[in-house]
Amino acid sequence: MARVTYDYVTRTIARTLGAPTRGYFLLLGSAVGLLGVGIITLLFLLRYGLGLAGYSHPVYWAVFITCFVFWVGIAHSGTLISAILFLFRSGWRTAVYRTAEAMTVFAVMTAGLFPLIHIGRQWYFYWLIPYPNERGLWPNFKSPLIWDEFAIGTYFTVSTVFLIMGLIPDIAAVRDLATGWRKKLYGITALGWTGANEQWRHYTRGYLYLAALATPLVLSVHSVVSWDFAMAIVPGWHATLFAPYFVAGAIYSGVGLVITLLVPIRRLFHLEEIITVDHFENLAKLCLLTGSIVSFSYVTENFVAWFSGNASERAAFWYRAFGPYWWASWTMYICNGLLPWLLWSKKVRTNITALFVISIFVNIGMWFERYVIIVVSLAGEPYEPWANAVYNPTWADWGIMAGSFGWFFMWFLLFVKNFPAVSISEVKEVLPPPKRVAARAGARHA
């Protein structure tokens, strides 16, 4: 750790902004390519209609809403790590929170696209927004979709402000090292930061308040998203458990993706000494905690379905586990219910490769969780026995989903190359101050 000094931190992190390699362009190119697939698919959907996707009566929500919930979920760990852990003064967050926060913002940007893509008349999406109009029409504030729009809008605004605010001192740091057009860019975006004591005093206060403001959002956003389902009377959706269950699941998947993203960043940018195994272990513990809550929710959900004595609920959960979608349900139960138990072992928690693999399965599992909740609950409609269907996604579903990954990774890759992906100033906060180190070194020499 002795090598990790203030200067080392600044230089190491600033190096991540160096000239991009061919590998970087290859990655960025594939992301943009995927996005292109998504855009072309979207153009087809706009021209011909949503029929190109796999929808089948009564499965009227499917892969698009699955992706929507998936990406909103991903967006959760960012604010958890940056705001809640900040309030709890967890020192380990400093090395990982910037990545998590950027991921949050881009994930919300991705998630926000899905409700627009999935509606039948995409060009009238603004009718969901309350704006004064000559017809005197307001949206229906009773509809959970309107709550959703507010929850996500608020979350996007606050997390973006939070990300930008955290970036200010770091941008100033890289501004001082940069040349050319970047110097200008950072000069503007650093908003005149000089690192003066007065600035720091205001900044830390402001950051604290913003963290306090963002904290309830971590819980509220996904609670509201869960109410899209819980407020409906579909068996398999209509459960009071949904809010905490969704929040835990969201953080679980978010932390999973943070690990998935940090492992290659750490390797490619040689940040091993800044993002240490300890950091990963802490993330793994968070994963274990939230994963256990999710597993517990599965147990509760199934128990309540049985205990309620409600035939429709029982039928819905039976269909889930043993119906034509058993493979999706068991992927979910195994990836989210059993897999986190591996993390009880410290050996696994401190093995970066193992964590990377597990984190990918966490996200596969969480994607399937949403798929199971949405598609399987609708397909196995237990109220009306005549109306059930077996739904199969089509190229249009996969095209839009691929596009969403392209969109997300495009922003993320642009971000890590242009802004410090690890907080320079906050990592320094947890380092021992240099003079004290020098003094200690001097004392040893004497």
Next chain:
Amino acid sequence: MAQVIVSQRLARVPAEASRLSGLLARHTPRAVAEVIGIEQQVIVRLATEFANSKGGLAVAGGMAAQYPNGADIVAAVNVLNYVAGAVGSLVKFGADLAIGATNTFADLASLTSDMAAGKVALLFVHGANPAYSLPGAFQQALGKVGYKVSFSSYMDETAAACDLILPDHHPLEQWGDSRPRAGVIALQQPVVQPVFDTRPTGDVVLKLTGRPGTFQDYLQSKWRTRQKTNFDQYWMDALSRGGVYAESSSRARPVHLAATAAGINTAAAVQAGGDQEVVVFPHPILHDGRGANKPWLQELPDPVSKIAWHSWVEVHPDTAAKWGLSTGDFLLLKSPFGAQKFPAWITRSVRPDVLAVPTGQGHSAYGRYAQDRSANAFELLGTQVNSYGGRTFAVRASATKTGEHRKIVTTEGSPRERGQGAVEVLGLTRAQALHAGDHPFHHEETPEYAKDAVEGWGERQHERAAIGNYAGDHPRWGLAIDLSKCTGCAACVTACYAENNLATVGEQLMQRGREMSWMRLERYWLTDQKGVPQGAVNSPMLCQQCGNAPCEPVCPVYAAYHTPDGLNGQVYNRCVGTRYCSNNCPYKVRYFNWYNYAERGGEWEAWPEPLSMLLNPDVTVREKGVMEKCTFCVQRIRGAQNQARLQDRNVRDGDIVTACQQTCPSEAIIFGDLNDRHSRVYELAGNPRGYHVLAGLNTRPAITYLARVVAQETPSHG
């Protein structure tokens, strides 16, 4: 059964019946039970019930009369009627039915052989498509005819093979009359101007014979011979009543048992050709194939199999298990006359030793909707004539699995109702014991624990119903559907397509569950407590126009909203297509426009020219991306209300008739105002057989179903 009736003296058996003793002695319940696989006790019970019933009547005909031994079957059934004393009272033999005057299949068969022998120089074909229904023989013989003229309005197989086509007017465009039985003459007058450049065949024939005038003049001149004085009045009356109706003048002929009656051949006819008995039956919707060119009929699922857009072969589950066949596997049926492939549909509605195939599909011409679709069952049939001159609709064929498979296009979800309360059935004695004010299904609708919550909700709702447009007295539109009257014919479904501009989506999209039928007929199999199949119950499912509709609060833009008269309105213009309403609808009766079905030249165009003429101008054609559902024919409701307002009166019960109600042949559907205590629907809604589907969800549906009454006492549909 006749043997039981005679031997146990269950009815006043005519004295002449002693002549039958030889025949009946061979058909004791035990002997029959062995052959047909129905238990002896059941035969005895049926015989007793039949003989003791007032007006019990055994009806012969339908498919059974088309078997090789059809005449014997009909004779045997009449023996049953005879010993039960129904002949002479309920069964009358007389010469007043026009059906006896028609030509038989034997005539067509002899014409075909004349044609094949080159004896026919000129052939007129009108109102028939023998090249399709008699493939092979007729088609080949047609080639030998000197000059062939078709009067078909459509390019069917026969027209395509003719030298000259003189298309006739559509029946709605022309004059005509018919005489179904003595005393009744139906008169047909045109209701629309001719749409295309066609000419009534009557005019053509008159012209050929060199007579002056049109067919209309000719028809009228014939009618003049019937009424010499005051003809104009007589004519106008006949036109307004659709004909003249008089009691049949011919009296029933007294019937004596023929000496040969005892010689009825009851053994199954043996035909050569294969090891499998194949029955070819008329498609309930496409009939003999004439319906196949109409997308409405193609898209309407068969009432029993629920298959649309293609043909199938019905296989008993035991047979299927024996052959390793699953639904959708193709069977190649090879009879001595032809071979065709059909996908299997596995059902208990056929015997294990019989396969059944519907007619109607497999056209090689006949327009874009019929052509090259599935297989033609007529190919399997020959030209044998049975004993009374009819065609034989059963052949022996070999059946082989081809290894091919297709996905069956069916609207069937769960074939059983699983006790969800989607349909209710009542045993006969239980139904008879019901009194006014009974509600046997009430406890199932609202569970005990939910009662307080539901009632409390109702009271609060009452208070809130006095706000804005909702204040004051409004009608509450409702339907009553009597499942005991519903035969499952599904005419209501197509009526809804016609009235409400529902798009037909075609085979491919229907396979993906994209059909738009606002009304669908659900067919659930019934079993008794032991699991033995006991037939089915049909239930039309459509928007229940809930009083507390789950679809309404979830719509973010108020496209789904509650009208003051209790309808679940759907504002197409406001809908952005989140489809949340459908997810939250427990009845799943909302349908989404996945494509623009009205796009000119589009891949999914539902009304290509000239079908756009089908569109009802009173109803919006929906755009892609919006949700739609049953409106209770709101255009008719508003029309009747406007009419009433113009006449300065209130809307009367019966003023508003929904399309489904109008079309229902058994009057199973009644529409009206539930707030009007004198309306028919109000009365039916209070019927003890009434129940509401999924009322336990507190949806307060406006549709009351009246439970189907079935013979078995403890039916189960779980």
